[in-house]
Amino acid sequence: MRLGIDIGGTKTDAVAVDESGALAQRIRLATGFGHAAVVETAVTAVARIGELTGIDARGFASIGIGIPGLVDTASGEVAHAVNLGVDRLPLGGALADRLGVGVRIENDVKAASLGAYDVLGLDGTMAYLNLGTGMAAGIVVDGRLWRGATGIAGEIGHLPVDPAGAVCACGQRGCLETVASGSAIARQWRTDDPIPARALFAAAADGDREAQAIKDRLAEGIAAAVRVLVLTVDVDTVVIGGGLSHLGDPLLGDVHEVLERWGRTSPFLASLALPQRARLVPAGSPVAALGAAIVGGTSG
Secondary structure, X not given: OXXXXXEOOOEEEEEEEOOOOOEEEEEEEEOOOOHHHXXXXXXXXXXXXXXXXXXXXXXXXXXXXXXXXXXXXXXOEEEEEHHHOEEEEOHHHHHHHHHOOOOEEEEHHHHHHHHXXXXXXXXXXXXXXXXXXXXXXXXXXXXXXXXXXXXXXXXXXXXXXXXXXXXXXXXXXXXXXXXXXXXXXXXXXXXXXXXXXXHHHHHHHOOOHHHHHHHHHHHHHHHHHHHHHHHHHOOOEEEXXXXXXXXXXXXXXXXXXXXXXXXXXXXXXXXXXXXXXXXXXXXXXOHHHHHHHHHHOOOO
């Protein structure tokens, strides 16, 4: 039995996976804020899964954790996980001390990439386009993560596309993330709805022109991300996941419409069959936690 934990900005998802790869147990709990609280969240997740499976930390074949921020997979150190209140945290070492067993740590989007690749039964090349508070992608080649020279491969949310656009959290202006992410929607569409994207789509459906314009920019930004991933890495499949993917077929339909429109004016883009390459992650599948379980069982 392998254990995988996805530590998110507000919620933590933990799963136990049996030797066949099937989901055996799953729990969700609130994520603590700050260095000590994040460690405690992971320890609690292990304990609660342990109660359900009857297995203590040492009894699992492996434990893997996906977490936002810059992750040194060799040392298990996490840096700049700002939504968790973490500046620099030796999470792997802290958990090894608490649990008495080694734990592998991975960036959450990269972990989710492995989970999506496995859940969808893919082969060849895939990019997992995570649309959450920000935008980032993880790239999988023949079942293994492709990190690039310094681990930055897939950080396409910080590709500038509009010199006159909004200032991005990275310090550049007009990045893809500023038009196609949860934070981009929240900035442009003020609402009391705890899920601004839901409110935006509802307003657009009711005929609000401003909402429709923001929705159109969102679709074009996601389509641009799909185009970038195909043109740079030529992946077989781009799987759209993250919080915005919960919008489901209406979102994917908008993205496909943009890609098809571009293909009608560009024989080159049409030849790439971009709409056929873009798909949604399966609804309700805990791909990030499942990917963390895969990470736990890998050697690098």
